[in-house]
Amino acid sequence: MQSFHDLVVWNKAHAVVLGVYTATRSFPTSERYGLQVQLRRSASSIATNLAEGCGRSTAGSFAAFVEIAFASASESEYQLLLSRDLGLLEEESYQSLCRDIVEVKKMLAKLHKTLEARAARHRRP
Numbered sequence: 001m002q003s004f005h006d007l008v009v010w011n012k013a014h015a016v017v018l019g020v021y022t023a024t025r026s027f028p029t030s031e032r033y034g035l036q037v038q039l040r041r042s043a044s045s046i047a048t049n050l051a052e053g054c055g056r057s058t059a060g061s062f063a064a065f066v067e068i069a070f071a072s073a074s075e076s077e078y079q080l081l082l083s084r085d086l087g088l089l090e091e092e093s094y095q096s097l098c099r100d101i102v103e104v105k106k107m108l109a110k111l112h113k114t115l116e117a118r119a120a121r122h123r124r125p
Contacts, residue, residue: 004051009107013047013069016100020044020076023093024083031088039079045072046104060119066112073105 004010020043027036046069053065080097083089 002054004047004054007050007054007111009104009111010047010050010054012100012107013050013073013104016076016097016104017043017047019093019097019100020080023089023097027083027088035079035083035086035088039076039083042072042075042079045069046076046108058119059115059122063112063115063119066108066115070105070108070112073101073108077101077105 017040020039024036024039049065049069049072053062053069056062056065077098080089080094080101084091084094
């Protein structure tokens with residue numbers, strides 16, 4: 001068990017959440033319960049699942065939460081694209097946030113691989 005604060009990927013994911021909240025402030029009120037909240041929830045789910053995974057007692061269990069975080073990052077990536085294509089998000093914000101999410105996804109993939117290897121070592125007789 002480790003503190004999520006110590007994970008570089010959690011810190012990067014947290015920064016993405018803050019960026020998403022800032023970028024979606026200007027969304028129209030008609031999106032308050034639509035795309036704005038969906039994007040905020042999917043982005044915050046990345047960091048949330050990493051934090052929850054850190055509280056698990058095994059590498060395999062943590063890996064499962066990393067996998068969920070990766071799925072949330074993919075969901076966020078699409079919602080950013082949709083926001084841009086609907087004219088709700090400026091191109092510059094879209095590019096910056098997408099670049100950060102892709103970086104988070106790469107980091108999550110590497111962390112997942114590491115955790116799976118660690119779990120496999122502990123399963124061996």
